[in-house]
Amino acid sequence: MAAELPEWMLPPRPSGWEADDLDHLPQAPRHTELIDGALIFMVSPQRSWHSRLVENLTFAVRQAAPEGIEIEREMTVRLDRKSRPEPDILAAAVPYDPDRTRYLPDEVVLVIEVVSEESADRDRSIKPFKYAQAGIPHFWRVEDETTGPAVHVYELDTVTRSYVATGIREWLKVAVPFAATIDLGGLVP
Numbered sequence: 659m660a661a662e663l664p665e666w667m668l669p670p671r672p673s674g675w676e677a678d679d680l681d682h683l684p685q686a687p688r689h690t691e692l693i694d695g696a697l698i699f700m701v702s703p704q705r706s707w708h709s710r711l712v713e714n715l716t717f718a719v720r721q722a723a724p725e726g727i728e729i730e731r732e733m734t735v736r737l738d739r740k741s742r743p744e745p746d747i748l749a750a751a752v753p754y755d756p757d758r759t760r761y762l763p764d765e766v767v768l769v770i771e772v773v774s775e776e777s778a779d780r781d782r783s784i785k786p787f788k789y790a791q792a793g794i795p796h797f798w799r800v801e802d803e804t805t806g807p808a809v810h811v812y813e814l815d816t817v818t819r820s821y822v823a824t825g826i827r828e829w830l831k832v833a834v835p836f837a838a839t840i841d842l843g844g845l846v847p
Contacts, residue, residue, distance in 0.1 A: 666711075675695050677738070689744060690744075715747060715840070719749065719770070722839070723838075726753075727751055735761045736763075745769040747770040750766050752765045759798050762795050768798065771800070787820075790821050796812070799812070800842070807828070808844065827842075828841075
């Protein structure tokens with residue numbers, strides 16, 4: 659006999675879930691994403707490596723960001739009516755708003771995904787595709803390589819609306835979307 663889903667997990671309309679529905683789901687786990695109308699619950703245990711890297715990278719990016727760029731950790735981006743993913747870190751060119759629950763693609767200049775076993779496929783293929791289609795100009799994907807963390811840096815090709823790799827670095831030194839020099843190896847013990 660199959661278990662019955664709780665009422666709150668049932669889509670509010672025949673066409674399914676929409677991005678703005680996430681603001682009205684207090685029963686959902688804290689880190690809930692919407693990808694193509696499907697709710698994604700991120701409830702598996704998180705590795706300490708992932709947690710520390712995201713925390714320390716958030717701080718390092720915040721230190722490098724110029725005035726007028728807000729750095730957020732684990733905030734959703736409303737890409738379209740049916741998708742609202744939650745990157746590990748984002749940089750947005752908007753003033754701070756304490757009541758904000760999501761960002762729009764034209765506000766975001768950079769999204770960063772730190773790959774975990776649970777999210778690997780989404781972080782490597784689905785999310786970059788969606789971020790690029792939405793026009794977010796910069797995407798960084800951080801992997802746990804054998805030599806330590808490495809960031810895969812991408813910039814948007816505005817003609818094809820796809821990302822172009824600009825390098826893989828253990829020492830991150832970039833000029834766009836703002837100047838930053840970060841030793842990824844120094845972010846985790």
